[in-house]
Amino acid sequence: xxxxxxxxxxxxxxxxxxxxxxxxxxxxxxxxxxxxxxxxxxxxxxxxxxxxxxxxxxxxxxxxxxxxxxxxxxxxxxxxxxxxxxxxxxxxxxxxxxxxxxxxxxxxxxxxxxxxxxxxxxxxxxxxxxxxxxxxxxxxxxxxxxxxxxxxxxxxxxx
Numbered sequence: 374x375x376x377x378x379x380x381x382x383x384x385x386x387x388x389x390x391x392x393x394x395x396x397x398x399x400x401x402x403x404x405x406x407x408x409x410x411x412x413x414x415x416x417x418x419x420x421x422x423x424x425x426x427x428x429x430x431x432x433x434x435x436x437x438x439x440x441x442x443x444x445x446x447x448x449x450x451x452x453x454x455x456x457x458x459x460x461x462x463x464x465x466x467x468x469x470x471x472x473x474x475x476x477x478x479x480x481x482x483x484x485x486x487x488x489x490x491x492x493x494x495x496x497x498x499x500x501x502x503x504x505x506x507x508x509x510x511x512x513x514x515x516x517x518x519x520x521x522x523x524x525x526x527x528x529x530x531x532x
Contacts, residue, residue, distance in 0.1 A: 420450045432457060443470055448479040455485055464489060475502055480511035487517050496521060 384394050419442035426435035436457055442450035451474035458467035468489050474482030483506040490499035500521055506514035 419445075420447050420453070423450065423453065427453075427457075443473070446477070448474040448477045448482065451477075452479050452482040452485070455482060459485070459489075475506075480506035480509050480514060484511055484514040484517065487514065491517070491521070496524075 419438045423435040423438040423442070426432070426438065436454065439447075439450040439454040439457070443454050451470045455467040455471040455474070458464070458470065468486060471482040471486040471489070475486050483502040487499040487503040487506070490496070490502070500518065503514045503518040503521065507518045
């Protein structure tokens with residue numbers, strides 16, 4: 374709905390409720406914020422439930438929950454889903470989830486993505502993921518980047 378349509382709708386509803394339109398707008402905004410918080414809490418719950426399921430051997434169930442949370446933008450769920458998919462040798466799908474999480478700033482996902490890329494000998498792209506993750510403090514990314522630089526005989530930078 375466009376801004377004008379919503380504004381007109383709020384005005385009509387405010388008249389029906391005999392309330393000031395500004396008050397009704399404030400109520401609507403508060404309800405939207407509450408809904409957003411509840412949605413985020415639900416995503417967190419899905420991630421945590423997935424962690425619990427893995428601990429008790431419910432890998433298929435964890436995969437389904439993490440997929441739902443990842444689709445909603447939970448980068449931790451996307452990373453863990455990628456780990457589970459790698460364990461199941463579903464590398465293409467793992468790459469998809471790790472790439473999405475890495476693009477959103479998850480350094481663990483960037484590190485995992487770099488490993489997959491090195492396995493395919495896509496060293497330049499691996500470096501593009503490892504370097505910023507290493508600079509952000511991810512030790513595994515720094516180690517991977519160091520090994521990559523040694524492999525290219527760039528020893529001074531590898532130190």
